Amino acid sequence: MSRLRIIAALLAAACATVLAVVLPTSATAASCASAWNSGTVYTGGMTASYNSHNWLAQWWTQSDVPGTNSVWADQGTCGGGTNPPAGTCDYPAWAAGRNYVTGNIVRYTDGNLYIAEHDNPGYDPIISTWFWDPYNCNGGTTPPTNPPGNGGFVVSQAQFNQMFPGRNSFYTYEGLTAALSAYPGFATTGSDTVKKQEAAAFLANVNHETGGLVYIVEQNTANYPHYCDTSQSYGCPAGQSAYYGRGPIQLSWNFNYKAAGDALGINLLADPYQVERNSAVAWKTGLWYWNTQSGPGTMTPHNAMVNGRGFGETIRSINGSIECNGGNPAQVQSRIDSYNRFVQILGTTAGGNLGC
Structure with missing residues (x-):
């Protein structure tokens, strides 16, 4: 054996000895985190x-x-x-x-x-x-x-955080992206511009409905008993005051909870509180309304954006004459301002027909 090979062998043996002393022979035992407590609020990553x-x-x-x-x-x-x-x-x-x-x-x-x-x-x-x-x-x-x-959501987490700097920790980006599979056509239909415009339009209306993703539930508790339509055959199994506004579009009324739950495969009629406990469920209810409901308008907000009818038609589908046709121009302008800000963050244009 040559001198170089002898030196290399000796060095390898020395390294192996050092490693055998320093490194444990088995994987490190996992320590337990603090015990789960039913009264503690946990956010993503805890x-x-x-x-x-x-x-x-x-x-x-x-x-x-x-x-x-x-x-x-x-x-x-x-x-x-x-x-x-x-x-x-x-x-x-x-x-x-x-x-x-x-x-x-x-x-x-x-x-x-x-x-x-x-x-x-x-x-x-x-x-x-x-x-x-x-x-x-x-x-x-x-x-x-x-x-x-997933095709990748057109809004990155950094852009989402820029849009909602003061948001409640309940409204996570992970919850939103987890909800996207429920409506795969959302923000994936049409050109890149249309995709970004639809995402911005949805989030702008959400921003308005929740005060910048701050409010999880409707703040006026006096309204809570009013959202039980007793004429429905299924009634209000969770209680008369259980169907108040929740989530990014502030889903309310027992018939809406039933319709959304049936569409999503979640029993929201029996347990509407899931919308304020589970971020992905909350986002799914918002996407349910956006993609399937015309509300007081003539089309779904999704169809309004992908068919070039403009942001204003999404406002009509959410609040109708309460805001549109001169009902409350200040509220309409607030939504438009958010939309303009969000399309700018996404690097695209707003398109036409912004008002209603």
Whole structure:
């Protein structure tokens, strides 16, 4: 053996000895986060431990028990369990029957990572189109943030934050993007300009309805008992005062909660409080109205934007003559001002027919 090879062998042996002393022989045990508390408000990114597992809140939540719905992502066992190598397998194991939302990353039994392309109730990743193509779990590859099946939302998180600098933490960007799969035609129809204009129009009206994404529920509690239409055969099972305005479009009335819930596959008639507890559900109700309801107008806001009828027609579909036709020009102008600001942030033009 040459002198160079002998030196290289000795150096390799020395390094191996040092590593054997310094590095642990097994993965570091995962410590438990603070115990989950039903009265604590958790926002996206916060952690809690429950039933010997750590859980990651994906958006705003309070009183939702970890493991019972998709707001909590299982981070694995704690208090004696092991952590997988950071950046490789550090994702929760897939579980059949557990609700997943768009963008969730799971570790499957084949050792690969899969990304939920649509909301789903725990479908098997390898036989379902609800999950995107896998990444090798042990190869150190980190999956991209947005599955390509989403097409990418035309509003980035940075732009969203710029639009709503003082928003309530309940209204998360993640909640919004998770809701997009419910109406895949939203902000994906037409030219890039039309896509951006529709996103800006929706968010401008949302901005007006919620005071800049500040209010989750209607502030005038005196109105709460008025939203139960007892002429409906299904009545108001959650109580006469349970159907007040909630969410980005301030969904109200028992018949609207039933219609939205039926369309979304969520029993909002029996439990309308989901709209103020779950960010993705709240955003879905806003998108339901935008994409399917004409309200006091002649078309849905979605159709108004993709068919070139202009921002003003979206105002008519939301509030009709209460604001339009001279009903309240100041409110109309407030919505237009927000829309102009948002299209500027998105780098596009406002188009015509802004008023109603």
